[in-house]
Amino acid sequence: MTPRSLILAVESSCDETAIAVVEDGSRILANVVASQVAMHAASGGIVPEVAARAHLRWIVPVFDEAWAAAGATWDDISAVAVTEGPGLAGSLLVGINFAKTLAYVHGKPLVPINHLEGHLYAAWLADETREVAEPIFPLVALIVSGGHTFLVEMRDHLQYRLLGETVDDAAGEAFDKVGRLLGLPYPGGPAIMAAAAEATRHDVVFPRAWLGDTFDFSFSGLKTAARRTIATETDGHGTAIGESALTADRVAELADGFQESVVDVLVTKALRAARQIGAKSVVLGGGVAANRVLRDRLAAGARGAGIPLVVPRPALCTDNGAMIGAAGARRWAAGSRAGLDLDARPSLPLARR
Amino acid sequence: MAGRFLAIDTSGTNALVALGDADGTLLTERRWPAGYRHGEELLTRIDEMLAATAVSLAELGGIVVGTGPGAFTGLRVGLATAKALARGLDIPIAGVATSEALLAAASLAGAFEPQRAVLLLPAGPSDRVVVSGGAARLIRGGEEAELELGTIVVAVDLPGRALEEALALGAEAEAGLAAALVRLGARRLAAGGDDVARLVPEYVTLPRGVSVAKGEVRWSHDHR
Numbered sequence: 001m002t003p004r005s006l007i008l009a010v011e012s013s014c015d016e017t018a019i020a021v022v023e024d025g026s027r028i029l030a031n032v033v034a035s036q037v038a039m040h041a042a043s044g045g046i047v048p049e050v051a052a053r054a055h056l057r058w059i060v061p062v063f064d065e066a067w068a069a070a071g072a073t074w075d076d077i078s079a080v081a082v083t084e085g086p087g088l089a090g091s092l093l094v095g096i097n098f099a100k101t102l103a104y105v106h107g108k109p110l111v112p113i114n115h116l117e118g119h120l121y122a123a124w125l126a127d128e129t130r131e132v133a134e135p136i137f138p139l140v141a142l143i144v145s146g147g148h149t150f151l152v153e154m155r156d157h158l159q160y161r162l163l164g165e166t167v168d169d170a171a172g173e174a175f176d177k178v179g180r181l182l183g184l185p186y187p188g189g190p191a192i193m194a195a196a197a198e199a200t201r202h203d204v205v206f207p208r209a210w211l212g213d214t215f216d217f218s219f220s221g222l223k224t225a226a227r228r229t230i231a232t233e234t235d236g237h238g239t240a241i242g243e244s245a246l247t248a249d250r251v252a253e254l255a256d257g258f259q260e261s262v263v264d265v266l267v268t269k270a271l272r273a274a275r276q277i278g279a280k281s282v283v284l285g286g287g288v289a290a291n292r293v294l295r296d297r298l299a300a301g302a303r304g305a306g307i308p309l310v311v312p313r314p315a316l317c318t319d320n321g322a323m324i325g326a327a328g329a330r331r332w333a334a335g336s337r338a339g340l341d342l343d344a345r346p347s348l349p350l351a352r353r
Numbered sequence: 354m355a356g357r358f359l360a361i362d363t364s365g366t367n368a369l370v371a372l373g374d375a376d377g378t379l380l381t382e383r384r385w386p387a388g389y390r391h392g393e394e395l396l397t398r399i400d401e402m403l404a405a406t407a408v409s410l411a412e413l414g415g416i417v418v419g420t421g422p423g424a425f426t427g428l429r430v431g432l433a434t435a436k437a438l439a440r441g442l443d444i445p446i447a448g449v450a451t452s453e454a455l456l457a458a459a460s461l462a463g464a465f466e467p468q469r470a471v472l473l474l475p476a477g478p479s480d481r482v483v484v485s486g487g488a489a490r491l492i493r494g495g496e497e498a499e500l501e502l503g504t505i506v507v508a509v510d511l512p513g514r515a516l517e518e519a520l521a522l523g524a525e526a527e528a529g530l531a532a533a534l535v536r537l538g539a540r541r542l543a544a545g546g547d548d549v550a551r552l553v554p555e556y557v558t559l560p561r562g563v564s565v566a567k568g569e570v571r572w573s574h575d576h577r
């Protein structure tokens with residue numbers, strides 16, 4: 001076990017301003033998230049300048065609320081952990097400079113955290129509803145979000161080997177783009193899942209990009225196929241948000257076919273990777289892990305292979321501070337420290353192959 | 354507000370930190386070329402300045418921060434740092450428009466009324482922003498700033514993109530920025546300062562074709 005710790009964690013890599021206080025890398029004392037989804041919905045995507053300004057606007061109220069909920073004093077705090085990357089440079093800068101200054105003012109160590117490592121460590125946050133308390137090594141983790149899609153092997157804490165990643169779009173990005181083509185609201189993930197749930201026929205089949213025996217992913221071909229189908233069925237007029245030329249039934253069927261294609265590839269590759277490395281558990285994380293079909297399908301597959309699937313609750317799959325606190329506790333115990341010159345690392349990788 | 358306060362401005366390519374007295378006197382300042390990497394040096398410069406003047410963090414009675422307009426990268430760093438200082442030390446904060454401070458400094462140096470002058474700042478590689486009477490207006494690359502005859506132009510961070518005379522005034526404005534920031538900041542702190550949560554940069558240039566959508570942020574509380 002790691003030494004006892006209380007971590008104040010700050011996350012601002014994309015469009016969520018999030019601050020948490022986490023005890024011993026697992027128990028959440030406070031976890032407050034201000035999400036800009038509603039703000040970006042009107043523009044159909046994230047505008048970095050608007051996102052960064054919103055981080056500046058909300059970071060103090062988020063901190064105040066998290067701090068009050070945690071009921072901690074600065075004497076109790078072991079370290080301040082903050083996401084240093086990957087993410088939007090301007091958004092990262094707000095959290096980094098806020099966290100850095102709090103650490104400076106209170107004389108606490110500053111622990112830089114890789115956002116993707118945070119998504120993995122969300123699986124270690126306490127959740128009494130799961131069949132296993134925490135993931136078991138060796139494990140295979142599938143992280144799927146708007147910005148990332150990758151498979152990683154972990155044989156011990158803080159040790160990663162990249163098995164595969166997307167060669168073009170992230171899965172979440174494909175959900176957003178196809179959602180827009182179908183005339184569904186932003187973000188596309190939840191909208192497509194909700195639409196697909198209404199499908200009464202399941203005979204729309206979109207291509208799957210298997211990329212041979214690799215564990216890499218590709219979603220651009222699927223996106224193109226979906227765009228062609230939608231264009232054909234709408235006489236090439238395409239669709240604008242909210243005014244699809246397709247019937248609701250047809251939107252549901254197309255959403256279902258698209259979702260099936262994404263989920264099939266993700267689940268098949270994750271399970272094959274688990275078999276290949278002799279995994280004792282499978283971890284699923286990232287915003288797209290909130291997708292019920294993906295969770296259920298992967299859970300069923302893992303059960304069939306006789307290994308547990310660990311999926312954080314949806315609120316801990318999307319970006320949040322608690323996951324940075326969980327990773328922060330491990331990194332703090334391992335001696336990771338950043339200086340006052342910590343800067344954003346927008347394209348920080350998690351691991352090498 | 355009691356005692357000394359710390360002033361920060363990171364809106365331009367030159368960043369500054371300064372210490373002021375409650376009556377608005379500039380005690381000391383540090384200026385350095387930050388380019389677009391304000392975040393790497395800001396806290397170190399603050400720490401050095403406090404150490405050199407034997408002022409401790411606990412003695413600070415307020416924070417003053419320049420709110421631009423200017424380079425958004427720098428403004429994010431400056432405001433995030435200023436907010437954490439104010440919250441962390443539990444002291445008031447005051448935002449001062451950097452444009453107002455620059456025009457005040459230029460008018461003091463050039464002995465003219467601040468209302469007679471406009472400020473010209475860069476907005477990306479080709480666009481510029483003109484600030485007059487507290488309002489900012491974007492001038493696209495290739496367009497001319499239409500100004501009334503007799504207007505004094507103060508140009509900052511625009512080498513090669515403004516008249517020599519305007520750039521010279523801009524250099525004087527920059528040299529006097531710390532003193533003006535401290536003078537205006539002291540007044541604003543004495544009047545109670547600003548809401549630390551609501552303080553955001555004065556003006557942000559958005560990418561072409563994008564306008565700000567009005568929308569609410571959604572809160573979630575997850576205390577399990």
Ligand SMILES: [Zn+2]
Nearest residue numbers: 119145287319
């Ligand atoms: Zn994420």
